[in-house]
Structure formats: C-alpha cells, structure tokens
Amino acid sequence: MTVEKPVLRARLRAARDLFASEGTQAITAPAAFLDRLRPGQTVATYFPVGSEADPSQLAAAALERGCALALPHVVDRATPIRFLAWNVGEALVDGPFNLRQPALTQPEVAPDIILTPLVGFDPRLNRLGQGAGHYDRAFARYPDAWRVGIAWSVQEAPAIPADIWDVPLEAIITEKGMLWHANR
Ligand SMILES: Nc1nc2c(c(=O)[nH]1)N(C=O)[C@@H](CNc1ccc(C(=O)N[C@@H](CCC(=O)O)C(=O)O)cc1)CN2
Numbered sequence: 001m002t003v004e005k006p007v008l009r010a011r012l013r014a015a016r017d018l019f020a021s022e023g024t025q026a027i028t029a030p031a032a033f034l035d036r037l038r039p040g041q042t043v044a045t046y047f048p049v050g051s052e053a054d055p056s057q058l059a060a061a062a063l064e065r066g067c068a069l070a071l072p073h074v075v076d077r078a079t080p081i082r083f084l085a086w087n088v089g090e091a092l093v094d095g096p097f098n099l100r101q102p103a104l105t106q107p108e109v110a111p112d113i114i115l116t117p118l119v120g121f122d123p124r125l126n127r128l129g130q131g132a133g134h135y136d137r138a139f140a141r142y143p144d145a146w147r148v149g150i151a152w153s154v155q156e157a158p159a160i161p162a163d164i165w166d167v168p169l170e171a172i173i174t175e176k177g178m179l180w181h182a183n184r
Pocket residue numbers: 013046047048049050052072074077081097099117119129130131132134135
C-alpha cells in the first residue's frame with residue numbers, strides 16, 4: 001500500500017525530531033563523497049533548522065578540497081530558490097521558515113553538487129522534501145548537478161511515492177554512511 005506524501009511527511013518529521021532529541025550524532029564525509037570533489041566546483045549546502053541533519057562536515061571537506069560553497073536563498077513557498085555564493089564567516093540574514101541565508105547582494109551561482117535536506121527517503125533514492133517544490137525546481141534547473149540527500153537514518157521509509165516532477169537523488173548520506181548507485 002502506498003502512503004500519501006502528507007502522511008509520510010508528518011511521520012518522518014516526528015521520527016527525525018525523536019532521533020535528534022535522543023542524542024547527538026554527526027554526519028561525517030564518506031570516502032565515496034570525498035572522491036567526487038574537485039577543486040573549483042561549487043557545492044550547495046544548507047544550514048539545518050530544528051532537528052535536520054547537519055551537513056557542515058561535508059561542506060568543510062569540500063572547502064578543504066578547493067570547492068566553493070553556496071546556500072539557498074528563499075523568498076517564499078511559491079518562488080523558486082536561488083543558490084547564492086557564500087564564504088565562511090560572511091554574515092547571513094534571517095529568511096522565511098527560520099532559515100539563515102546569504103543577503104541578496106551575493107552573486108547567484110550554478111551548483112555542481114547539491115546537498116539537499118530531506119524529510120524522508122527510500123532505498124530506491126526517492127526523496128520527500130518540505131512540499132514547496134523548492135528542490136524539485138532546482139533539480140529541474142540544474143539537471144547535471146550531483147543530487148545528494150542528507151538525512152538521519154530513521155528518515156528512511158519503505159517507499160516514497162514519486163510524482164511525475166520528482167527527480168530521484170543520486171546519493172544519500174546519513175550518520176551510517178552513503179547509499180548510492182554508482183552509475184554516474
Ligand atoms: N535547512 C533547510 N534549508 C532549506 C530547506 C530545508 O528544508 N531545510 N528548503 C527545502 O525546501 C528550502 C527552503 N524551503 C522550505 C520550504 C518549506 C519549509 C517548511 O514548510 N517548514 C515547516 C517545518 C519544517 C520541518 O519541521 O521539517 C514549517 O515552517 O512549518 C521549510 C523550508 C531551502 N533551504
């Protein structure tokens with residue numbers, strides 16, 4: 001039986017909140033992730049909100065290997081997100097949904113790798129997000145970017161229903177390691 005996205009979203013947010021309340025775990029950079037990083041690439045990361053998994057060690061590894069970082073800039077649910085360049089230490093401003101984001105004075109950049117916050121995922125690398133279509137639209141705009149989902153392992157569901165606009169992930173990194181299909 002397929003469970004609908006809104007039901008799954010509520011269930012997986014609750015699982016994530018419980019997991020995060022039980023103690024601190026860290027997402028560390030798997031070797032297969034490090035192998036993909038090249039100097040000069042742009043890696044879109046994010047600042048976690050609430051109990052979301054924290055990608056900061058992945059972003060730090062990218063910086064060490066000569067990559068540049070970008071962060072999503074959010075206007076509202078209806079407006080597509082844009083990735084803006086961000087250097088460590090540069091001031092962030094308050095955005096919607098409790099987000100901290102670069103000021104609009106930062107240049108827009110095209111990401112080579114998109115670290116994507118997940119509400120949920122399944123073993124086939126289908127993804128469930130916040131439901132605003134922000135990352136769906138970003139994946140459609142940057143079809144060649146490497147799509148890496150970041151989550152806690154408890155956010156796995158047996159099957160996430162895929163709509164026609166859903167673009168599957170290419171890798172998922174949790175505190176337990178990296179799940180991926182090594183075909184690109
Ligand atoms: N840290 C982080 N940054 C991100 C996202 C995200 O999910 N997490 N986004 C992903 O698209 C984009 C922002 N879009 C968002 C769209 C909707 C909601 C939202 O509805 N939030 C809920 C609570 C979320 C929860 O508990 O998981 C809310 O405010 O009620 C959040 C972000 C880009 N930046």
